[in-house]
Amino acid sequence: MSRITLKVNGASHTVDVDPATPLLYVLSDDLQLHGPKFGCGLGQCGCCTVIIKGQAVRSCVTAVSTVNGAEVTSLEGLGSMEKPHPIQQAFVDEQAVQCGFCLSGVILTAKAYLDRNPKASDAEIRNAMSGVLCRCGANTRMLKAIGRYARGLKA
Amino acid sequence: MKRRQFIVRSGALVVSFGAARLAEDLGLGSLASAQRLNGAGSRQLDGWLAIKADGSVTAFTGKCELGHGLYTAQTQLIAEELCVPFNRVTLVQCDTELTPDQGTTSGAQSHPTNFNNADLALAGATAREALVALAAERLGVQATQLTIKDGVVSVTSNSARRVSYAELIGGRTFNLTLNPNAKRKSPADWTVLGTPVRRVEIPAMVAGRFEYVHNVRVPRMLHGRVVRPPSANATVASVDRRSVEGMDGVVGVVVKKDFVGVVAEKPWQAVQAAAKLNVSWTPGAALPSQRDLHARLRSATATRDTRMVDSGNVDAALAGAGTVVRATYLYPYQLHGSVGTACAVADVQGDKATIWAASQAVWPLRSSTAQVLGIRPESVHVIFKQGPGCYGINGADTVAYDAALLSQAVGRPVRVQLMRGDEMAWENYGVAYLVEQRAAVDSNGLIAAWDYESWAPTRGGRPGANAPGNLVTGTLAGFEPAAFQPRTPAPAATAFANNNNAVPSYVTGSVNGRAGGTGRIQAERVVTHGVRSTFFTGPLRSPERLQNTFAHESFIDEVAAALRVDPLEYRLKHLSDPRLIDVVTAVGKAANWQRRASPMLPIRRTGAASGRGMSCVLYEGDNGYCAMVAEVDVALDSGVISIRRLVIANDSGPISNPDGLRNQLEGGAIQGISRTLLEEVTWDDQKITSVDWRTYKPLFLSSQVPAIDIVLINRPDMPAMGAGETAVTIVAGAIGNAVFDATGVRLRQIPFTPERVTSALAARA
Numbered sequence: 003m004s005r006i007t008l009k010v011n012g013a014s015h016t017v018d019v020d021p022a023t024p025l026l027y028v029l030s031d032d033l034q035l036h037g038p039k040f041g042c043g044l045g046q047c048g049c050c051t052v053i054i055k056g057q058a059v060r061s062c063v064t065a066v067s068t069v070n071g072a073e074v075t076s077l078e079g080l081g082s083m084e085k086p087h088p089i090q091q092a093f094v095d096e097q098a099v100q101c102g103f104c105l106s107g108v109i110l111t112a113k114a115y116l117d118r119n120p121k122a123s124d125a126e127i128r129n130a131m132s133g134v135l136c137r138c139g140a141n142t143r144m145l146k147a148i149g150r151y152a153r154g155l156k157a
Numbered sequence: 158m159k160r161r162q163f164i165v166r167s168g169a170l171v172v173s174f175g176a177a178r179l180a181e182d183l184g185l186g187s188l189a190s191a192q193r194l195n196g197a198g199s200r201q202l203d204g205w206l207a208i209k210a211d212g213s214v215t216a217f218t219g220k221c222e223l224g225h226g227l228y229t230a231q232t233q234l235i236a237e238e239l240c241v242p243f244n245r246v247t248l249v250q251c252d253t254e255l256t257p258d259q260g261t262t263s264g265a266q267s268h269p270t271n272f273n274n275a276d277l278a279l280a281g282a283t284a285r286e287a288l289v290a291l292a293a294e295r296l297g298v299q300a301t302q303l304t305i306k307d308g309v310v311s312v313t314s315n316s317a318r319r320v321s322y323a324e325l326i327g328g329r330t331f332n333l334t335l336n337p338n339a340k341r342k343s344p345a346d347w348t349v350l351g352t353p354v355r356r357v358e359i360p361a362m363v364a365g366r367f368e369y370v371h372n373v374r375v376p377r378m379l380h381g382r383v384v385r386p387p388s389a390n391a392t393v394a395s396v397d398r399r400s401v402e403g404m405d406g407v408v409g410v411v412v413k414k415d416f417v418g419v420v421a422e423k424p425w426q427a428v429q430a431a432a433k434l435n436v437s438w439t440p441g442a443a444l445p446s447q448r449d450l451h452a453r454l455r456s457a458t459a460t461r462d463t464r465m466v467d468s469g470n471v472d473a474a475l476a477g478a479g480t481v482v483r484a485t486y487l488y489p490y491q492l493h494g495s496v497g498t499a500c501a502v503a504d505v506q507g508d509k510a511t512i513w514a515a516s517q518a519v520w521p522l523r524s525s526t527a528q529v530l531g532i533r534p535e536s537v538h539v540i541f542k543q544g545p546g547c548y549g550i551n552g553a554d555t556v557a558y559d560a561a562l563l564s565q566a567v568g569r570p571v572r573v574q575l576m577r578g579d580e581m582a583w584e585n586y587g588v589a590y591l592v593e594q595r596a597a598v599d600s601n602g603l604i605a606a607w608d609y610e611s612w613a614p615t616r617g618g619r620p621g622a623n624a625p626g627n628l629v630t631g632t633l634a635g636f637e638p639a640a641f642q643p644r645t646p647a648p649a650a651t652a653f654a655n656n657n658n659a660v661p662s663y664v665t666g667s668v669n670g671r672a673g674g675t676g677r678i679q680a681e682r683v684v685t686h687g688v689r690s691t692f693f694t695g696p697l698r699s700p701e702r703l704q705n706t707f708a709h710e711s712f713i714d715e716v717a718a719a720l721r722v723d724p725l726e727y728r729l730k731h732l733s734d735p736r737l738i739d740v741v742t743a744v745g746k747a748a749n750w751q752r753r754a755s756p757m758l759p760i761r762r763t764g765a766a767s768g769r770g771m772s773c774v775l776y777e778g779d780n781g782y783c784a785m786v787a788e789v790d791v792a793l794d795s796g797v798i799s800i801r802r803l804v805i806a807n808d809s810g811p812i813s814n815p816d817g818l819r820n821q822l823e824g825g826a827i828q829g830i831s832r833t834l835l836e837e838v839t840w841d842d843q844k845i846t847s848v849d850w851r852t853y854k855p856l857f858l859s860s861q862v863p864a865i866d867i868v869l870i871n872r873p874d875m876p877a878m879g880a881g882e883t884a885v886t887i888v889a890g891a892i893g894n895a896v897f898d899a900t901g902v903r904l905r906q907i908p909f910t911p912e913r914v915t916s917a918l919a920a921r922a
Contacts, residue, residue, distance in 0.1 A: 003405070020405065023425045031380075031424055036372045037365025041497050041545075042577040046850040049497055077365030090363040097355060097816055100824055101224030101546035102362030103497045108858065109363065132859035135850060137496040138224055138546040139827030141862050143820070 006070045010035070011079030021067035025059075026050040028066050029076060037077030037106050041135070048107020048134040052076045058114040077106045080113065089113050089151040098147035100138030107134045112148045120155040127152060199257035202287070202333040205280030206235070212308050212323030214239055214246045218277055219259025220267040221251040222358065223517065224546045225824075225881050226817035227267050229356045233814060234272060237350035238281025238342060239288075240305040241322070251519045251541035261518040261619065263549070263696065265780055265879025272813055272877035274341060282339035284331065291325045344811055344873035351873075353816035358543075370515045370542035370553075371500045371574060378502065378570040379408055380424040381563040382431035384417040385579050385629070388843040389691070390441025393417060400435035410434060411566040416633040418559060420567050424574070431576075443842045444691060451487050451591045454612040454688050461687035462647035465660050466668060471682040474606030478597030482716045486708035487906040488590035490838035492853055493697055497545035498580045499552030503560035504570035505530060510537045514557040515544025522554055524622035529558050529634060530565055534622075548828070549587070550619055550628075550695040552580040558630035578848035583629040585695025586838055588613045592708035597680070602720050604731060606680030607664050611708075613701065614690030616641070629693060641689045655778025658702035658886070659683050661709040662775060663731035675734035675775050692838070692845070698828065699882040702777060703889065707907065710772035710890025714755065715903060721754040724894065725771055734775060736808055739870060740784040741773050744806035747868045748786035755898040766791045767801075770894025772887040776879060782808040782870075783883035785826070787891035788863075791899045796914030798896060800830055800863040803888070808870040809880040815869060822884040823865050829888025830863070831856035835908050 004021045007014060010033060017032045024043075029035045029052065038061050041049030045063035052061050053075040081087035086094065089109055093099060108131070115130040116122060122130070127148055136144060199205070199219070207215045216235040222228035228248060236243045249255055251262070259270065271277035285305070292310035293300040296318055304313045311319035321327075344351060361367040386392070396417060398410045406426035411418045417436055421427040445453060475481055502513040510530060516522045519539040527534040544553055552575050564571040590613045597606040617627035617638040625631030626638045653666045653673030660666050664681035666674020674681075699706075717727035725745050732738050744750075748769070757768060768791070773784035786804040791797075803826050812818055835854050839847045847853035893904045902917040 019423075020425060020429075027423070027425045030371075034372070034374060035365065036368060039369070039371060039497055040574055042850060043498075044577060044849055047496060077363075079365075081364060083360045083364045083366055086360070086364055093363045094355070094359055097359065097820060099224075099356065099359045099362055100820065101496075101543070102358065102367060103369065103495075103545035105362055106365065128859035128862070130859075132857055134858040135496055135855065136858055137494060137548075137828070137855065139824035139831070139856075140820070141827050141856070141858055142823055142865055144858065145862055 004067065006066055008069065009073045011074070011076060019066060021065065023066050025052070025061035025064045025066045025069055025074070029061060029074070035076050035078060039103060039106060041104070047104070048111060049104055051107045051110045053110050053114050056114060056117060058111040077109060080109070088154055089148070092147040092151040093144070096143050096147040096150060098140055098143035100140045104134070104136045108136065108144050112151070116152055116155060122152065124149060199259070199276070200334045202280055202283050202331045202335055204257050205277060206284050206331070208322050208326050210323060210328035212245070212321055212327055214241055215249060216246060216277065217249050217256040218271065219251060219257045220262045220271055221517070221541045222543055223262065225821055226356055226814060228358065229354055230813045230817055231271060231277060232357065233350045233354050234278055235281050237347055238278060239285055239308070241308040243349050243354060245308065253519050253523045253537070253539045258520045260520060263517050265776065265882040268809065268813065268877045268879050269780065278341060279335050279337070279339055282341050283333060283336045286336065286339050287331055287333055288322055288325055292320050295320050295325065350813055351811070352814070354814060356817070368542070370502070370513055370544045371497065373502045373513045373542055373572070375502060375504060375570045378572055379420050379422060379567060380427045381418050381420045381560060381571045381573040382427040383559050383573065383575065383579055384419065384431050384434055384436055385583055386415065387438055388440055389444055389840070389845065391438040392441060394437040394439045397435040401430045401433055404430050404433065409567045411563050413562060414633060414635040416562060416630060418563050420563050420571055428576070440843070444840055444844070446842070447840055450589060454589070454591045454614060457612060457686070457688040459643040459689070460612070461642060461644045463685045464647035464650055465655070465683040465685065466650060466653065466664065466666055467682045467684070468667060468680050470680050471606045471608050474597045474680040475595055475608060478605060479600065480598040480719070481595055482598065482719050483593070483595045484712055484715055484905060486592045486711060488704040488707065489907060490586040490589045490692060491697060491832055491836045492581060492584055492586060492838060492847070493548050493551040494581065494853060494855060495545040495547055495551045498575040498577055499556040500544065500572065500574035501553070501557040501560040502570060502572045503557065503564040505561055505565040506568070508532045508536050510561060512537065512539045512557050512561060513542050514539060515542060515547065515553040516557060517547060517550070518554065518619060521620065521622050522557055525620040525625040525631070526557060526561050528623060529625045529631060529636070530561055548698040549700060550585045552584065554620065555583070555628040555630045558625060558628065558634070562630070562634060581848045581853060582845040583693065585617055585628065585693040587697025588615060588690070588694045588701060588704070590701070590704035592705065594708060594712045596712065596716050598716065598720065602722065604663065604678050604716060607661055607678050609659065609661065609683045610686070611659060611705070612686045612688055613704070614688045615694045616690035617693040618695045627693070647684055657685070658705045658774060658777065659685050660778070661713070662737060662773065663713060663728070673778070675737050676731050677733050678731060699886040702882070703886045706772070706774045706886045707889040707893070710887060711893050711903070711905065714770065714894040714897065718755050718897065723752040724755060725750055726752055728773065736782050737773060737775050740782045740806040740808055743868050743870060744771065744784040744786050744804055747806065747866060748804040750786060755894070756901040757898055760901045761793065763793060766793060766899040768895045768897070768899025770891050770896070770898050772890030772894065774883065774886050776883045776886055781878040781880055781883040783887055785884065785887045785891045787888070787895040789892060789895040789899060791896055791914065793900070793918060796911035796918065798834060798892065798909055798914060800861055800892065802864040802866065803891070804866045805884055806868040806870060807880065807883055808872060809878040809883065810875040811873045811877055812869060812871045813877070818869060818880050819867050821881050822867055825882065825884035826865055826888055827856065829885040830861055830892070833889040833892050833907060833909060834861070835910070837908050
């Protein structure tokens with residue numbers, strides 16, 4: 003066991019865990035966040051995505067020891083129900099959700115990519131999203147919502 | 158806002174205090190006991206509705222939200238029937254101690270069940286009429302002289318004379334039974350139902366605040382992981398409990414026949430213990446080869462046969478026909494493959510159990526879990542909490558058994574979330590299929606006889622109230638799957654039913670002199686053969702309906718192509734149902750369908766070829782009309798199919814929420830593309846090998862996102878039908894027909910992988 007300190011959504015937390023524990027388990031169990039979710043545990047689907055140092059990171063395959071001291075942003079760190087981030091608002095406006103389980107992967111992957119590439123074309127955005135899985139088939143709406151948010155960045 | 162807070166808060170309340178306390182906290186007070194229906198008392202109005210002292214409405218439904226917008230639509234329904242604002246209604250869904258028993262939320266049955274003149278809709282209408290009667294008495298006027306707005310009943314000619322719902326009945330029970338003659342509001346007067354109200358859950362979901370079953374936490378809760386057999390037929394020889402002794406946090410190892418699991422303080426500890434636990438397995442029989450699957454189905458002798466229609470003259474018509482078209486269509490096993498693995502929390506204390514599950518079937522799960530635990534069904538309380546999209550029976554029920562067994566063994570609440578491979582290797586797969594069809598064509602170029610015969614493997618399925626062995630955990634723990642009972646020959650049909658869509662749309666569907674089908678072909682025979690499956694099977698979105706409709710909609714196209722006629726026009730010549738004709742006509746118009754035969758000539762040999770194809774269905778023979786046009790490009794060198802555009806026309810009766818309906822049709826269409834082009838369960842001689850998203854490749858977010866254009870046909874005066882499974886049913890047929898139009902190559906085996914396309918292209922003349 004090791005004491006590890008994380009700054010998650012602006013608040014500092016110290017946990018005493020096996021350093022090999024995937025970050026996801028710390029976020030969803032020790033800190034009881036609802037945003038990051040266990041989808042595959044293999045880094046293949048995106049459900050567990052968080053943003054660290056501007057990059058979308060798959061927390062299910064990231065040992066917590068490797069992010070000791072890092073600032074972590076999860077879906078709840080972007081905005082709240084009352085004050086959603088513009089990309090969250092775009093998903094509400096497009097009603098771009100079915101079961102909603104995949105949203106951490108969809109929203110945070112798009113956000114991190116567009117933060118670095120605010121002028122990205124639709125084709126580039128699609129390419130950036132190619133490792134994210136939605137099984138309900140909300141694909142068209144999700145890409146529309148991301149496009150709506152991206153246009154807002156360019157405006 | 159109230160409802161959102163309720164949704165966010167309710168889970169915590171349930172978790173902390175249980176259902177009775179939830180009812181109390183909802184402000185229902187003495188109304189709470191009226192909700193305890195124990196399964197069958199849903200004729201009591203108080204079981205469906207309560208009006209609190211402040212005039213707000215709490216409604217109770219046995220049909221749950223699965224990501225398809227039903228929570229919002231049902232809230233709209235109650236707001237409409239009771240003439241109150243949408244945000245004054247709170248809906249409580251699927252809790253075996255709080256809500257009416259409406260069986261399973263499945264089969265595109267929630268819209269027909271709760272939005273016609275029964276159940277939830279009838280409760281709303283009964284309550285409104287009761288409130289008007291109370292107001293008439295209170296105000297001393299005839300009911301016909303009253304108007305209702307926002308939960309206030311007033312005299313139409315003098316609105317100063319008024320009384321509110323709160324004053325009439327707030328905080329008290331109705332003590333009425335549902336009135337089968339209660340009159341629903343006319344769709345012409347709807348202001349909430351029929352409008353695109355935004356989904357209630359979405360703000361919480363996009364903000365990462367929504368509580369899924371995965372987020373349920375209860376005091377003293379432990380974490381379990383299961384250890385499934387390493388191969389399909391392996392059994393436990395021995396379990397070395399000492400192999401995990403001394404590991405951090407490990408609380409126990411649980412073995413019950415072939416069920417093995419570990420329990421630990423924290424989830425990662427449970428994962429590590431499950432990986433380290435030394436179990437000796439006795440390998441069972443080898444698996445039959447995947448390559449021969451369909452040949453084995455075709456030659457199976459112990460089959461369960463059903464004759465759905467048989468006019469008795471099909472063989473003669475085929476023998477006498479100048480032209481006979483024949484074709485065989487193959488479908489693989491497919492996964493539900495929910496994006497999150499299944500999770501449940503169980504708290505078993507002595508002879509009582511509380512289960513939080515994302516099950517579509519909380520009441521059957523109560524009974525079957527009781528059987529697994531050896532306690533009484535009345536002692537089990539199942540609380541629905543939403544999980545990832547399930548599309549039928551994913552792992553939600555079996556993981557509830559897992560959690561229950563582990564909790565029973567350790568005497569503390571246990572949360573189990575399956576690992577990816579645990580779920581994918583042991584799911585109740587969507588069934589494989591083989592369909593053989595023959596059509597006799599007469600001298601006018603019309604189909605004179607249609608002959609259909611199919612073989613499909615089944616094992617297990619929904620456990621219902623008393624067959625826990627229908628799921629992997631039940632079988633491992635010692636229960637048998639429901640027995641497979643061969644039956645040959647099939648008895649004659651006694652009534653027409655087409656719930657599996659085995660009967661094609663183009664035949665009359667005549668049984669005992671009554672034509673129940675949607676078509677004109679009179680010489681008809683439809684015989685199905687159930688075969689015992691190697692793997693567990695169960696309903697996967699549009700179960701069997703999709704497989705059959707793919708075969709039918711490809712086959713009618715093959716006949717049209719053989720005759721060199723337009724496939725849309727050719728369909729219309731064989732259809733009799735006006736609403737099916739309407740969706741076919743509407744989709745043709747919206748897609749700007751050019752009337753001509755397929756394939757488009759000249760056939761391209763290099764580069765990319767483009768084509769269009771169509772398909773249609775009356776889902777389950779009575780539950781939603783849908784037609785689709787697919788426009789595709791085929792890369793002739795790589796065999797990759799790209800879907801450029803899908804056009805959909807849908808008629809599910811009155812539209813309850815047009816945006817929700819569109820979302821369902823779009824989702825069905827995209828999921829249909831994934832299933833048509835990519836998805837197939839695979840195995841070797843020992844085990845399932847499609848166990849993650851590399852070995853079972855679905856459609857990811859970027860690729861294959863076509864434009865989707867939708868025509869909604871609203872039928873306010875017709876019964877409500879299902880809409881969740883119409884579009885997904887017809888994607889494969891439309892794409893296959895479009896590929897044929899583009900290339901002249903007929904694809905008869907799902908999925909349409911690039912390998913299959915290139916070998917078919919290479920084989921063409």
